[in-house]
Amino acid sequence: MLDYVxxxxxxxxxxxxxxxxxxxxxMSNALFIGKxxxxxxxxxxxxxxxxxxxxxxxKSAAKTRPPEGTVIRAANQTAGxxxxxxxxxxxxxxxxxxxxxxxxxxxxxxxxxxLSMSVALALRDLVADQLLPxxxxxxxxxxxxxxxxxxxxxxxxxxxxxxxxAGILIQNSLAGSSLQSSIVGIGLNVNQLEFPAxxxxxxxxxxxxxxxxDTDHVAELLFSCLERRYLQLKAGRFxxxxxxxxxxxxxxxxxxxxxxxxxxxxxxxxxxxxDELGNLLVQTENGVNTFExxxxxxxx
Numbered sequence: 001m002l003d004y005v006x007x008x009x010x011x012x013x014x015x016x017x018x019x020x021x022x023x024x025x026x027m028s029n030a031l032f033i034g035k036x037x038x039x040x041x042x043x044x045x046x047x048x049x050x051x052x053x054x055x056x057x058x059k060s061a062a063k064t065r066p067p068e069g070t071v072i073r074a075a076n077q078t079a080g081x082x083x084x085x086x087x088x089x090x091x092x093x094x095x096x097x098x099x100x101x102x103x104x105x106x107x108x109x110x111x112x113x114x115l116s117m118s119v120a121l122a123l124r125d126l127v128a129d130q131l132l133p134x135x136x137x138x139x140x141x142x143x144x145x146x147x148x149x150x151x152x153x154x155x156x157x158x159x160x161x162x163x164x165x166a167g168i169l170i171q172n173s174l175a176g177s178s179l180q181s182s183i184v185g186i187g188l189n190v191n192q193l194e195f196p197a198x199x200x201x202x203x204x205x206x207x208x209x210x211x212x213x214d215t216d217h218v219a220e221l222l223f224s225c226l227e228r229r230y231l232q233l234k235a236g237r238f239x240x241x242x243x244x245x246x247x248x249x250x251x252x253x254x255x256x257x258x259x260x261x262x263x264x265x266x267x268x269x270x271x272x273x274x275d276e277l278g279n280l281l282v283q284t285e286n287g288v289n290t291f292e293x294x295x296x297x298x299x300x
Contacts, residue, residue: 030224032067032069033069033071033227033230035069036071037070037071038070040072040075041074041075042076042078043072043074043076043078046072046074046077046098046099047099047171050066050070050183051183053101054066054101065103066101067101069101069227070101071099071100071101072100073096073099076090077097090189091194094192094215095189095191095215096186097186098219099183099185102182103180103182104233104234105175107178107179107233108179109174109177110276110277112179113155113277113278114242115170115172115179116156116278117156117242117244117245117278118229118230119168119184119226119229120157120168121152121229122226123158123186123225124150124151124152124248125228125229126218126222126225128147128150129147129225130221131205131209131218132147135209149161150248151250152248152250153250153251154271154274154280155278155280155293156168159250160205160208161203161208162300163201163203163208165188165189165202165203165208166186166188167186167187169185170182170183189207190204190206190213190215191204191205191213191215192204192207193207205218229241242274245274249274251271252271252272252273253270254270255269255270256268256271257298257299258296258298258299259297261294261295261296266299267284269282269289271283278293
């Protein structure tokens with residue numbers, strides 16, 4: 001079904017997909033993530049569209065909010081967002097650009113980084129546990145990338161070796177001491193082979209594994225991985241999530257050079273893990289230091 005929707009004073013092509021009409025082999029095992037699915041040819045930002053969607057539903061007479069697990073996906077974003085105001089660049093039609101609406105009102109605000117860890121783990125599950133075994137089973141060349149090299153770079157980027165293939169931007173709305181709603185934005189480089197010169201450490205699944213992927217199939221697998229980790233979080237398995245996250249943390253226990261963003265000074269340290277708020281714990285000659293997001297960056 002093809003329809004058009006008016007949004008933010010612009011018209012975008014919207015594709016509404018019926019789950020029953022899709023190839024059964026591509027169907028997700030998820031119970032609620034992706035069951036309501038909005039697909040656009042182009043949007044400025046899927047996160048912004050999701051936020052406006054939630055806001056407009058709250059103002060409507062019926063006050064019916066989008067169902068939990070609603071997915072907003074665009075083939076292209078003209079103003080994609082990254083962490084702390086950075087821009088997410090992606091070639092149109094070759095990657096996954098989507099946002100998921102969740103309502104983790106059972107999650108205390110001080111534990112919101114656990115949602116970030118859960119989403120990052122779901123992305124790693126997708127690549128290391130779902131896609132890579134299939135590639136190897138089909139005798140495709142994976143360029144030497146074993147599951148051990150699929151890691152999470154703090155706070156929530158997915159790395160293949162020393163190259164970034166996915167980023168996450170989560171926008172939380174708080175109600176008192178708990179979360180009210182969360183918009184989980186994901187950019188996953190799937191089939192893009194060339195990247196701008198200013199992104200020397202970017203890669204994609206196709207570039208790393210040497211094959212072209214069906215983005216719809218990858219999306220369906222991602223929904224299942226996300227739901228499994230989300231339900232693990234909802235069950236209160238915080239220690240399991242943190243242990244799994246730290247177990248897949250890029251450069252953990254390895255001597256690494258860092259640069260302080262404030263003054264450009266350099267130092268060496270060993271990543272020990274993260275604290276409850278998501279700050280990075282780095283062992284230096286002066287003891288264990290705590291760093292917030294964007295306070296320091298590793299030198300690759």
